[in-house]
Amino acid sequence: xxxxxxxxxxxxxxxxxxxxxxxxxxxxxxxxxxxxxxxxxxxxxxxxxxxxxxxxxxxxxxxxxxxxxxxxxxxxxxxxxxxxxxxxxxxxxxxxxxxxxxxxxxxxxxxxxxxxxxxxxxxxxxxxxxxxxxxxxxxxxxxxxxxxxxxxxxxxxxxxxxxxxxxxxxxxxxxxxxxxxxxxxxxxxxxxxxxxxxxxxxxxxxxxxxxxxxxxxxxxxxxxxxxxxxxxxxxxxxxxxxxxxxxx
Numbered sequence: 001x002x003x004x005x006x007x008x009x010x011x012x013x014x015x016x017x018x019x020x021x022x023x024x025x026x027x028x029x030x031x032x033x034x035x036x037x038x039x040x041x042x043x044x045x046x047x048x049x050x051x052x053x054x055x056x057x058x059x060x061x062x063x064x065x066x067x068x069x070x071x072x073x074x075x076x077x078x079x080x081x082x083x084x085x086x087x088x089x090x091x092x093x094x095x096x097x098x099x100x101x102x103x104x105x106x107x108x109x110x111x112x113x114x115x116x117x118x119x120x121x122x123x124x125x126x127x128x129x130x131x132x133x134x135x136x137x138x139x140x141x142x143x144x145x146x147x148x149x150x151x152x153x154x155x156x157x158x159x160x161x162x163x164x165x166x167x168x169x170x171x172x173x174x175x176x177x178x179x180x181x182x183x184x185x186x187x188x189x190x191x192x193x194x195x196x197x198x199x200x201x202x203x204x205x206x207x208x209x210x211x212x213x214x215x216x217x218x219x220x221x222x223x224x225x226x227x228x229x230x231x232x233x234x235x236x237x238x239x240x241x242x243x244x245x246x247x248x
Contacts, residue, residue, distance in 0.1 A: 001106045001156075001157070001159035001160055001161075001162065001206065001212050001213075002106060002108060002152070002155050002156045002157070002159070002160075002161045002162070003106050003107045003108070003162045003164065003203050003206060003207075004108055004110060004161065004162065004163045004164060004165050004169075005086065005090075005107060005108070005109050005110070005164050005165065005199075005203065006086070006109070006110065006164070006165045006166050006169045007082055007109050007110070007111050007112070007169075008082040008083055008084035008086065008087055009084065009129070010083045010084045011063075011081050011082060011083060011125035011126070011127075012076070012080060012081060012083050012125065013066070013073065013074065013076065013081070013124070013125040014074045014076060015074065016074055017074030017075060017076070018074065018075060018122075019071060019072050019073060019074065019075055019124075020070070020071065020073070020075040020122060020123060020124050021075070021122070022034065022035075024121070024122065025114070025117060025121045025123070026108075026116070026117055026118040026121055027115065027116050027117070027151045029147070029150060029151050030114070030115040030116065030147055030151060033115060033143070033144065033147045034113070034114055034115060036137060037112075037113055037115075037128075037134065037137055037140070037143070038070050038071075038113065039136075040134050040135065040136035040137045041067050041070075041113065041126070041128055041134065042067055042068055042070065043135070043136065044067075044134065044135055044136075045064050045065070045067035045068055045127075046068060050064050051064065053132075053134075053135060054127065054128065054129075054132055055129060055131065055132055056127060060127065063127040064127050066124070066125050066126055066127060067126055067127055067128065069124070070113075070124045070126060071124075073124040073125070074124075075122035075123060075124055076122060076123070076124075076125075077119065077120050077121065077122055077123075078109055078117050078118065078119050078120070078121050078122075078123050079092045079093075079103070079119040079120070081123055081124075081125050082109065084196070085196040085197045085200065086164070086196040086197065086199055086200040087200060088197075088200065089196075089197045089198070089199075089200025089201045089204065090200040090201075090203050090204050091200075091204065092119060095204070095207060095208070096208070098210065099207040099208050099210070102207045102210060103119055103207050104118055104119055104120045105118075106206070106207065107119050107203065107207075108152070108155060110130075110148070110165055110169045110172055110173065112128040112129055112130040112132065112140050112144075113126050113128050115144050115147055115148060115151075116148060116151060116152060128140075129168065130144075130168040130169050130171075130172055131168040140172070141168060141169075141171040141172040144172045144173070145171075145172055145173060148172055148173035149173060149176075152173055152175075153175070153176065153178075153179060156175075156179060156182070157212075158212075158214055159182070159212045159213065159214060160182045160183070160184055160213060160214070160215070160216055160219045161175055161179060161182055161183045161184065161240075162184055162186060162202070162203070162206060162219065163183060163184060163185045163186060163240060164186050164199040164200075164202065164203060170185075175240075176238075177237065177238055180234070180237070180238050180239065180240065181215075181216075182214075182215065182216060183216075183240040183241065184216045184219055184220075184240055184241045184242075184243045185240040185241070185242050185243065186198075186199050186202050186243050186245055187242055187243065187244050187245070188244070188245060188246065189230075189244045189246065194247075197247075198227075198245055198246070198247050199245075201226075201227075201247060202223065202227070202243075202245055205222075205223060205225075205226045205227070206222065206223070209222050209225070216231070216241040216243070217231065219243070220243060223243070223245065226248070227245045227246060227247060227248060228245070228246040228247075228248055229243060229244070229245055229246075230243075230244040231243060231244075232244065
């Protein structure tokens, strides 16, 4: 199984600790593109026009400044760096040891800076969204696409792709025809303000259950033990199944 999550806008950091070690991160094939994006991000973040170029409020200069110290900032596991509604609901810290091991294998965060990382990878906090057109790199979703197409399909294995990403991050990698019949997009009908929370609960439930279904209908049955689930067949070839999930 591959559970795809978006990063959070809010990120935590620490004042002391060892800096990042890029050679330790998952998907080492992404190293070159990670370096390219990080260098471009640092150049932009040091400019007076950084808030506009990064699409953030001028009030977030402290967060933008983090982008200048990516190589030396104390590193933390991604599961601790990413905070906010989805990650609060996922609540990795309270999972059983077995569920934590599954989280480290099954969950991948698609990131504008790192491309794709696992929850155990020690990273630095940053400010960058996938929708940014980064000077020197271009639109990030397009820039990452060929790289993610090379590394993510092998990570799926024989199970399903549980896609909890927002649209900007979906555009960075769309599963190909050989995987689309096992691709499920998680939606939350009629409750957009609760969507992140519910998606975090969905990811948690799959990690707790420990099942690794080989089809989307079987995946839906696993989730029905905890949620109300409406399953919709793809409208056309190459599109995902839709899992409309409501918390009971």
